[in-house]
Amino acid sequence: MPELPEVATTISGIRPYLEGAVIVRAEIRERRLRWPIASDLEQRVAGRKVVGINRRGKYIVVHLDRGGLLVHLGMSGSFRIVDPQTRPEKHDHFDLLTDAGPVIRYRDPRRFGCLIHCEGDPGSHERLSRLGMEPLEDGFTGARLYRLGRTRNVPIKTYIMDSSVVVGVGNIYASESLFVAGISPVRRCSRISIARYDMLALSIRRVLTDSIAKGGTTLQDFVRADGRPGYFDQELSVYGRAGEPCLACSHPIKSRIIAQRATYYCPQCQT
DNA sequence: CAACGGACCTGCCTGC
DNA sequence: TGCAGGCAGGTCCGTT
Numbered sequence: 001m002p003e004l005p006e007v008a009t010t011i012s013g014i015r016p017y018l019e020g021a022v023i024v025r026a027e028i029r030e031r032r033l034r035w036p037i038a039s040d041l042e043q044r045v046a047g048r049k050v051v052g053i054n055r056r057g058k059y060i061v062v063h064l065d066r067g068g069l070l071v072h073l074g075m076s077g078s079f080r081i082v083d084p085q086t087r088p089e090k091h092d093h094f095d096l097l098t099d100a101g102p103v104i105r106y107r108d109p110r111r112f113g114c115l116i117h118c119e120g121d122p123g124s125h126e127r128l129s130r131l132g133m134e135p136l137e138d139g140f141t142g143a144r145l146y147r148l149g150r151t152r153n154v155p156i157k158t159y160i161m162d163s164s165v166v167v168g169v170g171n172i173y174a175s176e177s178l179f180v181a182g183i184s185p186v187r188r189c190s191r192i193s194i195a196r197y198d199m200l201a202l203s204i205r206r207v208l209t210d211s212i213a214k215g216g217t218t219l220q221d222f223v224r225a226d227g228r229p230g231y232f233d234q235e236l237s238v239y240g241r242a243g244e245p246c247l248a249c250s251h252p253i254k255s256r257i258i259a260q261r262a263t264y265y266c267p268q269c270q271t
Numbered sequence: 272c273a274a275c276g277g278a279c280c281t282g283c284c285t286g287c
Numbered sequence: 288t289g290c291a292g293g294c295a296g297g298t299c300c301g302t303t
Contacts (some may be wrong), residue, residue: 110280
């Protein structure tokens with residue numbers, strides 16, 4: 001479920017309970033995530049203080065007073081804040097117990113997520129080393145997208161979903177951003193002008209920023225990783241709307257598969 | 272190097 | 288009601 005806005009919302013949700021707190025204990029019930037949780041992770045994190053929590057791409061980066069953690073939500077991961085008495089349910093794979101009180105509980109039915117312990121700076125972990133531009137930071141420009149795109153020949157939708165180019169654009173927001181930018185998802189990335197790339201960079205930024213703003217309606221105990229309530233259905237212009245009228249021109253929205261992923265677009269507005 | 276397809280998992284929905 | 292099949296918002300890895 002989580003794309004970048006969901007990850008950002010998750011971080012804002014758990015930060016108040018994590019930052020500045022000391023991890024008293026980690027309780028792990030299922031180690032088989034995308035990569036198995038290290039057998040000594042409990043002993044590594046016990047007694048460590050959380051000094052900060054941020055994000056790189058869709059990875060959640062937890063900085064401890066010594067070392068850190070890297071968490072990914074995969075397709076179905078979520079955190080919630082629960083009372084220590086609350087029984088874990090199916091797929092609640094691990095808990096972080098802190099001296100602040102509530103338990104930070106991770107759930108992930110599909111187990112595509114991960115929990116990695118780092119001896120050193122988690123921000124320098126090798127998993128993060130090949131990630132591309134952050135779409136909400138200053139270096140993210142149409143000019144850079146254009147330059148990188150010249151040597152490639154994939155559809156633009158595939159291109160913007162490539163995390164070595166730009167991070168955080170998942171399947172939903174790829175379709176949405178291309179609609180806002182008026183670019184066909186199948187157009188080859190090497191056949192797009194700088195001007196249109198400028199438009200695209202702005203569109204990606206706006207779509208992601210808007211979603212993050214809408215993620216603010218969070219229940220106290222549930223840190224919005226489920227994606228159901230809120231903006232999900234409401235604000236999408238094309239995703240999941242095949243056959244329905246385009247909001248701009250009323251032409252029916254089309255869907256097709258690009259690189260094994262469902263893609264939605266308006267054939268009239270997007271060229 | 273770039274592109275592509277398969278792999279990892281469970282849950283939920285559809286249609287027979 | 289049961290079951291098979293398809294689909295889901297992410298990434299990594301091996302092969303071409």
